[in-house]
Structure formats: structure tokens, C-alpha cells
Amino acid sequence: MAESSRILLGVNIDHVATLRQARGTRYPDPLKAALDAEEAGADGITLHLREDRRHIQERDVRMMKDALQTRMNFEMGVTDAMLKFAESIRPEHICLVPETRQELTTEGGLDVAGQEARIRTAVERLSRLGSEVSLFIDAEPEQIEAARRIGAPAIELHTGRYADAETPAKQAEELERIRRGVALGNELGLIVNAGHGLHYHNTQAVAAIKGIHELNIGHAIVAHALFVGFKQAVKEMKHLIVSTSRH
């Protein structure tokens, strides 16, 4: 099958910064991780500047923007401060995500259907930067249709419920929900990405779904890198995705 049909890999380097922030040191440097990831085959780098700055800092974003060889996928909450910061960075890709301070990680998708005017305004404002804007949403038809209505070119389906499923039956149910969401997104002409909670044992089933453009994976790659090194961890994930999605 043509190379262009393979799923792309976006490597999220948030949790390299988590380790750094644990002691307030200068190491490990998320920028080094990002450059290593690119050398190992990452198609893009994802990073999430959270309002509480628990991991990625503004300095990381600025340094990364000037140094990346591939492209930046900048994840942000829909706030005026973040919109202004994004305008100062002009990332190639921007993903709008929901954020609550107390959350351990992103728990659900952005509620586009419940706030269409607000999200439409943010998408239009960020698109004027030349950025490709995607919306991090649950694989629910009402959210996917709302994303299309407000003119977002891309969506990223939240795979957390699939990743966290406690039984094989529930995991299969969630995988089918993602499959249906990918099909609907493609039918509506959207670029469909996916991510959250994917690791070396649950990614292949998602990568086998036709119509996914890119998978964004971070936490599991950073964790595996502790034992095999960052480049090797990225190479293994990339191989896993490419070998699955080519069939």
C-alpha cells in the first residue's frame, strides 16, 4: 500500500517535563527528547501547556518552536491567555483540549456541541495564524458533527475510555465506538487523529482502524524510554503503528 496510507505518529513529550519539574532541575530536557524522537521517526511533536504548568513550561514551547525539524502540535485549553500565547508561537498544529486543575490527566473530550459559538470563535482565530486546528473530543456523533459544523478541519478522538477499559468486553465496545467515530469523521471530511492512554499493548488495535491520520502517544513512550532509551522507545512504537496500518 502507498506510504501515504500509513498512520503518522505524534510523540507527546509532556512527561519528560514531569520528571524535570519533580525537582525543578534543568534536566531531563524535553527539547532533547523531541529532537531524539524526530531522529527516531516521529512525524510530529505534541506538547500540552497546561494552565497549572505541571509539566511543559512556556520556555519549552518557545525553544521547541525554533528547533523542531518536523512540526509542533500544541495542545491548549480554550482560554484567552492561551489564545494569546498561541498567537505568539504560531504552531503548525493546535489541538484544543478541555482542562480542569484537579484532573490527573485529560479526563474527557472537549464539549463542542455544548458551546459551539465559543469554540467556533477560537478555531477561526487560531486558523488565521495558519495553524491546523483540531478538537480533542470523545468519539460521540454529536461532538463529531458539531466539530464539522463549526468548521474545524481536524478532530482527535479521545482513546482514554478504550485504554482504561477494565474488561475485554468493555475494551471491544470502546474500540467499536472509536471505529464508528473514525468512519463518521472521514464521512464528514474531517482529518481524524486519536490519542490518550495508548501504549505498546493496546495501540495495534487502534492503528488497524482505517481512516486514522495520526496517533498522538506520549506517556507510554516516556515510560518505556526509562528502560530502552528514548529513540528506541519511539522506534518501537513507530514500527508497531506502521507495520499494523500498512495492511
Ligand SMILES: CC(=O)[C@@H](O)[C@H](O)COP(=O)(O)O
Ligand atoms: C489531551 C491529551 O490526551 C494529552 O495529550 C494531554 O497532554 C493529557 O494531559 P497530561 O499529559 O497532563 O496527562
Ligand SMILES: NCC(=O)COP(=O)(O)O
Ligand atoms: N493527545 C494525546 C497525547 O498527546 C498523548 O497522550 P498520552 O499518550 O500521554 O496519554
